[in-house]
Amino acid sequence: MSAAPTAAAPASPSPTIAVKAKPVTTRPPNEAGLIPILEYHRITPKPSPYDRSAAQFRGDLERLYREGYRPIALQDLLDKKIDLPQGASPVVLTFDDADVSQFRYRPDGTIDPDCAVAILEEFSRKHADWPVRATFFVLPDSAFGPAKERTKKFRYLRETLGCEIGNHTVTHRSLRSLSDEAAQHEIGEAVQKIQAILPGTSVDTIALPMGISPKDRTLLAKGTFAGRAYSNKAVLLVGANPSPSPHSKEFAPLRLPRIQAVEGDSGITDWLNRLQKSESAYVSDGDPEKVTAPAS
Numbered sequence: 001m002s003a004a005p006t007a008a009a010p011a012s013p014s015p016t017i018a019v020k021a022k023p024v025t026t027r028p029p030n031e032a033g034l035i036p037i038l039e040y041h042r043i044t045p046k047p048s049p050y051d052r053s054a055a056q057f058r059g060d061l062e063r064l065y066r067e068g069y070r071p072i073a074l075q076d077l078l079d080k081k082i083d084l085p086q087g088a089s090p091v092v093l094t095f096d097d098a099d100v101s102q103f104r105y106r107p108d109g110t111i112d113p114d115c116a117v118a119i120l121e122e123f124s125r126k127h128a129d130w131p132v133r134a135t136f137f138v139l140p141d142s143a144f145g146p147a148k149e150r151t152k153k154f155r156y157l158r159e160t161l162g163c164e165i166g167n168h169t170v171t172h173r174s175l176r177s178l179s180d181e182a183a184q185h186e187i188g189e190a191v192q193k194i195q196a197i198l199p200g201t202s203v204d205t206i207a208l209p210m211g212i213s214p215k216d217r218t219l220l221a222k223g224t225f226a227g228r229a230y231s232n233k234a235v236l237l238v239g240a241n242p243s244p245s246p247h248s249k250e251f252a253p254l255r256l257p258r259i260q261a262v263e264g265d266s267g268i269t270d271w272l273n274r275l276q277k278s279e280s281a282y283v284s285d286g287d288p289e290k291v292t293a294p295a296s
């Protein structure tokens, strides 16, 4: 945000004068409220019921912005570090399956303006208080199309945009159908493949294919494949609710519900309507050091 020019400019800048930002909404603080974690798949001109068109995705971002939502990183949710201005509500954006429609280069090497990454960047350029924050749960063998672009794309997501890369297993099979050993193979090998694409990538969150857990749920939090241990501090489900606040007793990082970015019951429009009407969403008090919740 740029300050308006003043009539008489001071001789030297006064960095100690902090201007209190205007509240994003007039809603009362509720830092025990609900937080939508949105789940996107493909961004495509002819969307199936599980996909979104570029226009729909832009519309989702506009609506979220208008209603006072601002994006936070999944890691910040897990770390309970929600630093938003007064009256703002956090939203977490997640993308599953790493379809090329999420991140595509055109033949001239520029990013396709209708892929998810370009739409996020475009929105952030237009709205200074909407940074690019998203987690991409990838299938490493097919992530974002052409193999030769994969390292560049992972690096761009992590290092240029500050996005996160999460685990979506190697083959997207139902983990419940697998032996304990095979389930650890799916999870642990995906981590190793992601780190082979971009060394140094920390992978400590997983989105369950189809939302299905392995028979032994403890293998989600930690396990071993090929002599290397993996661990996850968050497990993301498929449906169909907002997450409790990390300041609430109900917050369960190893079972984080998500809201699918689809129409219909419990989809994005339904849930944003419900949160708007019930005033049950998390609303920031503007002070990251303090947790403000209405007395219940």
Ligand SMILES: [Zn+2]
Pocket (backbone or CB within 6 Å): 096, 097, 168, 172, 208, 209, 210
């Ligand atoms: Zn998936």
